[in-house]
Amino acid sequence: MADKARIAILGASGYTGAELVRLIATHPGMRITALTADRRAGESMGAVFPHLRHLDLPTLCRIEDVNPDDVDLYFCALPHATSQEVISALPRDRKIVDLSADFRLRDPQVYAEWYGRAHSALDLQEEAVYGLTEFYRDEIRGARLVAGTGCNAATGNYAVLPLLAAGAIDPDEIIIDLKTGVSGAGRAPKEGTLFAEVSEGFHAYNIARHRHIAEFEQEFSKVAGRPVTPTFVPHLLPQNRGILATVYVKGEPAAIHAALAARYQDEPFMVVLPFGEAPATRHVRGSNFCHIGVVADRRPGRAMVFATLDNLTKGSSGQAIHNANLMLGLPETTGLDLAPMFP
């Protein structure tokens, strides 16, 4: 293989940043040259994340101290809004995979409506390609800036997009009932993610007003060729990793299963289970796989479609590496061929 691509991870002291480091550490086509942090700048990665202590890594520095001459591709794992400011200041000839929500929405008005502020880098927003790899592969190959999807949005999109494309379901009858682990909320301490408020319980949040509805509407409507709005309710599970979406749809169950199996048969990370089986978060943990299942409802003409993935791999950092592989002209599964951790 030619020289390894030089990689900077901005926001390496967060959960998705650490997951990028874990995966890139054994990636044969990438080499980490810079890692950044905010509160933890100046510390070693091993001090911030003891599970990565064995690796020989650069010390966490501030973003302004990264030398662009040592970087071929940036992974940007920063909070929303910060990301657009930081990326605006990066050299315009570098490849960037952003994991935040800043560049996912095509329409600036929709962005402003859901994120409560005007976008400050509209030219970059226009340039960015949506990072749902299996649906934007060709554009991603030629892209300079790729916008990683929301982890909940990826899960629902994988279950629904092939069905809208095949005309296998009623677009007006889509209910996405989703459960997610707490690492989706990031490492920075927040009241709602404290152990005492998450363990031994279970609750819905952002009911019918979660930001990822905008991503669903954008992608569903594009594929259906007309406006499509799902009902979407996320729930917070007392577990670390993993998302499971149960999607209630109207359509012939066998045709729904056939449409998903046909759409994903050549996809390296998409596994469609035999008809009648439902997937589990524990079977994809720590991997870049997404498992999909279809079960017929007892009510004729209705089905449940299940999709599960690990929010820190297929839902963010694994997806980001998949996209970076395409952008760098590497075999697309490079560094991602890990079996899930079980039990």
Ligand SMILES: NC(=O)C1=CN([C@@H]2O[C@H](COP(=O)(O)OP(=O)(O)OC[C@H]3O[C@@H](n4cnc5c(N)ncnc54)[C@H](OP(=O)(O)O)[C@@H]3O)[C@@H](O)[C@H]2O)C=CC1
């Ligand atoms: N967690 C998940 O499952 C998913 C997350 N995402 C998105 O990915 C991005 C990263 O998420 P996640 O890793 O969970 O977040 P974390 O809160 O765990 O990490 C955020 C990182 O950004 C750094 N940071 C925070 N504020 C600033 C700032 N003002 N300037 C420079 N650096 C800053 C933090 O540094 P420090 O800690 O040193 O202060 C940390 O390294 C977010 O946009 C998130 O929405 C997308 C899909 C899934």
Ligand SMILES: CC(=O)N[C@@H](CCC(=O)OP(=O)(O)O)C(=O)O
């Ligand atoms: C548990 C939890 O809080 N999860 C986050 C999802 C994080 C993510 O995918 O998305 P963004 O990059 O859009 O923040 C949420 O539901 O908002």
